[in-house]
Amino acid sequence: MSVDDRAPARQGGRPRAFEEVLARIEERIAADGLTVGDRLPGERQLAEQLNVGRSSVREALRVLETLGVVSSQAGRGPDAGAVLTSRPAGALAGLLRLHLGLATLSLREVVDLRLMVEQWSAEHAARSGEGLAEMAAALAGMDAATGPGEFVAHDVAFHLAIAAASGNRLIVAIMEAVRGAVHRYAVDAVARLGGTSGLQADHRRIHAAIGAGDAPGAAAAIAAHLARVYPPGDVPGE
Amino acid sequence: MSVDDRAPARQGGRPRAFEEVLARIEERIAADGLTVGDRLPGERQLAEQLNVGRSSVREALRVLETLGVVSSQAGRGPDAGAVLTSRPAGALAGLLRLHLGLATLSLREVVDLRLMVEQWSAEHAARSGEGLAEMAAALAGMDAATGPGEFVAHDVAFHLAIAAASGNRLIVAIMEAVRGAVHRYAVDAVARLGGTSGLQADHRRIHAAIGAGDAPGAAAAIAAHLARVYPPGDVPGE
């Protein structure tokens, strides 16, 4: 019951050139106090500074891009080159997608994480009292939706508003990634349930509990909602 | 209160070559039913099959490696080349480390995630009743530890045993990554507390509650333990 450990990472030979580049870029970020929006030197310049080939620099930048820390744009000007960014959700989404594809993770495990994060978010949103307007807007959007796809889009906005109200950016990123991973399942579930009135009743209960500052009530409402969407034993990949 | 969105990902120009390679490799994994331990074709062979340069293939493989899905080994033989693996924890750890370095995430946000995951794990461990022997071994290791570093190593083993007992590999990976991110803080905290008797008392309460199948008790014991380690207002980066 642990993650499979075959092919146990790289053994400790010499570090690869791009790993050295990675470490140097991290040092530089820390030392220079770089933050989101700042630019890294160009690929050719970094290669010369670090005495490596440009391809090694590019591999390091690709890693940073995968982790949602830089974003590269060609061309010239202040926004070109490798710019520091903060998009952890993309990395998490890719991770879930690939490991689900490898059957290294089951949808059930992802759904467990979703329940955990949603309950926590709802409790904290109830205590902060923020984001109620965004949630209301999403509720209206779901009421007006004409198909499962549109409904789910507003549903995602509703749940992300709750996560954002919790005040924790990491939780928001996890929620984004999880919703991306279960998106197809969500659309199917809406179609399968034959209607959205039950879901909307759940949503309104959640919204009311958060608005009333009732943290336990919000958590319970979330649990009931997710139990409807993911009936026990009905999640593929168990 | 959301993740910063400056430099908003790549706009929708032509996809880059390595992205196409990535998509093709994913397709191939799904179509051929590849799983952990299987080998991908060599870089030169993939490049020829997909009509791209070898550097594009390498960038795609670097992304997959970053996400913990492949592991590359030079040389010859069955374990050489790009082998499918499953090491999501490394990717998560890198993500936390880099975003903490960028001050895009605060330690408080990571600690929130830790509390969430630990409580959930303890509840589920109490219901499954597994892993008690591993937890006991870690307790003994902490008793025998001679310094903060050694103590924390066994402490990590204790908490990972709880996560593993929950039966959710994604949770295990998150726990691993979170512990990696807060490792330095944990060692400092042990030194600062001036002794480990309080921590061990917490651990034994947690262990007893899990052994007794007392899920709420286990969750409460975890919460009390983490409140001791992370006193409110005392976590850097708030």
Add this chain to the structure above:
DNA sequence: GACCAAATATGGTCAGACCATACATCGCGG
């Protein structure tokens, strides 16, 4: 001042070469 053309800096990509590594194979000696 407005506008268009050329220069330029940047990432994106490819081709080819060479190195380091580690298994596979072969051949020799016992």
Add this chain to the structure above:
DNA sequence: CCGCGATGTATGGTCTGACCATATTTGGTC
């Protein structure tokens, strides 16, 4: 026949240099 070392070879790792695509900057022209 077995053991073992030398050689072969396939693999990833790295560098170089070239060229393309793109977008800004620059500067000239009206």
